[in-house]
Amino acid sequence: QVQLVESGGGLVQAGGSLRLSCATSGRTLSFYNVGWFRQAPGKERDFVASISWSDYRTYYADSVKGRFTISRDNTKNTVYLQMNSLKAEDTAVYYCAADRTRLGVIDTDFGSWGQGTQVTVSS
Secondary structure (H helix, E strand, O other): OOOEEEEOOEEEEOOOOEEEEEEEOOOOOOOOEEEEEEEOOOOOEEEEEEEOOOOOOEEEOOOOOOOEEEEEEOOOOEEEEEEOOOOHHHOEEEEEEEEOOOOOOOHHHOOEEOOOEEEEEEO
């Protein structure tokens, strides 16, 4: 288990950009696979993107391909989610998650979770 803290959420107009950060306190994130998920009001938590620790392989939900980019900077112990061309339907609480061994697209693939950061896109 690792403690994760998300930041960077906020209110942005449609078409705008935000960059979310996922950091740890204490333990290194370098050897963890990391994913981003989001949950809109009244909906289930959905996969957004993930990145492996070993070779930086990335995976994206179809709904965000070409608009969102996941990356990591192990020197800063941080994983980022750059979100461009934001749409109203991207409004949700965004969570980062990490796991030492699993890298998947469902929330049970990750053992550690942050508290989430709110992203609101106004149309």
